[in-house]
Amino acid sequence: MTDPNDPRPPGFETLAIHAGAAPDEKTGARNVPIYQSTAYVFDDADHAASLFNLQTFGYIYSRLTNPTVSALEEKVAALEHGRAAVACSTGHAAQMLTMYVLMNPGDNFVASRNLYGGSITQFSHAFKKFGWNVNFVDPADPENFRDAIDKNTKAIFLEVLANPGGIIIDLEPVAAIAKDTGIPLIVDNTMATPYLCKPFEWGADLITHSMTKFLGGHGTSMGGVVVESGRFDWAQNDKFPSMTEPDPAYHGLTFYETFGDFGFSTKAKAVALRDLGPTLAPQNAFNIITGIESLPVRMDRHLQNAQAVAEFLEGHPAVAWVSYAGLKSSPYRALAQKYLPKGPGSVFTFGVKGGYEAGVKVVESVELLSHLANLGDTRSLIIHPASTTHRQLTEDQQIASGAGPDVIRLSIGLETIDDILADLGQALDYAAAKAAE
Numbered sequence: 031m032t033d034p035n036d037p038r039p040p041g042f043e044t045l046a047i048h049a050g051a052a053p054d055e056k057t058g059a060r061n062v063p064i065y066q067s068t069a070y071v072f073d074d075a076d077h078a079a080s081l082f083n084l085q086t087f088g089y090i091y092s093r094l095t096n097p098t099v100s101a102l103e104e105k106v107a108a109l110e111h112g113r114a115a116v117a118c119s120t121g122h123a124a125q126m127l128t129m130y131v132l133m134n135p136g137d138n139f140v141a142s143r144n145l146y147g148g149s150i151t152q153f154s155h156a157f158k159k160f161g162w163n164v165n166f167v168d169p170a171d172p173e174n175f176r177d178a179i180d181k182n183t184k185a186i187f188l189e190v191l192a193n194p195g196g197i198i199i200d201l202e203p204v205a206a207i208a209k210d211t212g213i214p215l216i217v218d219n220t221m222a223t224p225y226l227c228k229p230f231e232w233g234a235d236l237i238t239h240s241m242t243k244f245l246g247g248h249g250t251s252m253g254g255v256v257v258e259s260g261r262f263d264w265a266q267n268d269k270f271p272s273m274t275e276p277d278p279a280y281h282g283l284t285f286y287e288t289f290g291d292f293g294f295s296t297k298a299k300a301v302a303l304r305d306l307g308p309t310l311a312p313q314n315a316f317n318i319i320t321g322i323e324s325l326p327v328r329m330d331r332h333l334q335n336a337q338a339v340a341e342f343l344e345g346h347p348a349v350a351w352v353s354y355a356g357l358k359s360s361p362y363r364a365l366a367q368k369y370l371p372k373g374p375g376s377v378f379t380f381g382v383k384g385g386y387e388a389g390v391k392v393v394e395s396v397e398l399l400s401h402l403a404n405l406g407d408t409r410s411l412i413i414h415p416a417s418t419t420h421r422q423l424t425e426d427q428q429i430a431s432g433a434g435p436d437v438i439r440l441s442i443g444l445e446t447i448d449d450i451l452a453d454l455g456q457a458l459d460y461a462a463a464k465a466a467e
């Protein structure tokens with residue numbers, strides 16, 4: 031039993047396995063069951079009414095809530111040291127639900143320009159149709175965020191460890207700017223995971239994840255989540271009427287007043303998820319729960335292998351540069367040691383000599399590594415962003431987001447390190463020989 035005199039909270043590894051996952055009370059099932067049910071029986075009409083009024087917590091219909099999904103939400107919230115979380119179908123859905131709560135048509139948010147390519151596209155095109163505008167800034171100078179904020183700005187959005195360049199943003203001063211201006215700082219923590227970085231400890235207010243990546247960890251299941259710290263004061267100004275004013279879509283309920291430090295998650299579930307509908311399937315929630323149990327040991331090996339690959343590439347004659355914050359040559363090394371003390375993840379880029387053509391040759395000649403558009407798998411993955419994920423961007427946008435023509439992105443997996451090095455070595459030698467022909 032837990033010693034009542036031991037004030038130490040459970041460690042990360044313990045939470046990864048046990049948070050949200052108590053044995054099932056009725057059956058004793060040790061693993062979280064997959065509740066493959068769309069709906070839940072009411073005790074009686076009063077029970078039904080109180081569920082629909084959000085006066086009782088319980089389950090109505092799986093578009094809003096499902097017990098397997100709830101267990102996953104509790105686990106991720108615990109790992110991030112947050113108050114509550116909302117899981118949904120994909121990382122992109124998590125970004126949409128978050129902005130749906132914060133924004134009205136005509137509003138804007140300020141985002142780092144160093145983001146996952148799909149996020150840049152979602153923000154610049156799809157969100158524009160909702161009347162939500164985005165201002166992209168160079169995150170290298172935190173003051174750039176302040177300069178882009180105006181009276182209609184409702185949030186700052188960034189990735190601390192940014193995809194694809196392995197860039198690290200100085201989080202603390204950006205969090206201070208968000209606080210000064212009374213808007214939440216949203217951190218996409220997909221690449222770092224809560225094992226490597228805890229954005230709430232540096233002043234972030236909301237965290238989004240693509241659970242498709244390292245949290246699920248096995249390349250099997252799509253999922254997204256948004257976690258709230260519970261510390262943002264939505265009533266400090268009049269910028270967030272959807273939190274502080276009676277909601278006509280919920281017969282006049284005021285979410286912040288009623289639910290306090292988990293008001294944001296409740297709104298995101300009861301309104302955004304209910305009305306937009308990007309629900310996480312219980313089978314996927316189960317797969318992701320299983321993935322998270324081994325997150326700490328997987329991340330340790332991801333880091334170890336990534337460091338070895340980065341050092342190998344830095345010494346290879348066909349490689350022009352390597353951008354990995356674990357290297358002594360990286361300008362981000364000091365920021366990495368501050369924000370990601372265990373190591374800067376296992377996704378990074380390098381430049382191949384010979385530009386676009388050589389980049390295509392390398393991805394076409396790997397054998398062990400998989401050429402595909404994903405990251406955070408047990409398998410090592412490789413992609414040439416300029417011809418794939420960042421293809422929709424102009425060349426200027428590609429270069430600005432760290433995905434220029436010579437850039438290759440790796441997501442280093444868990445295979446035997448000598449096998450990963452041998453495969454990359456032969457692909458680089460082949461590309462260099464072809465270029466010399």
Ligand SMILES: *Cc1c(COP(=O)(O)O)cnc(C)c1O
Pocket residue numbers: 119120121122123146148149189193218220221239240241242243252253254405
């Ligand atoms: C993959 C990814 C997303 C989008 O997540 P999906 O689950 O693919 O919708 C967002 N941010 C980052 C950093 C990602 O890697």
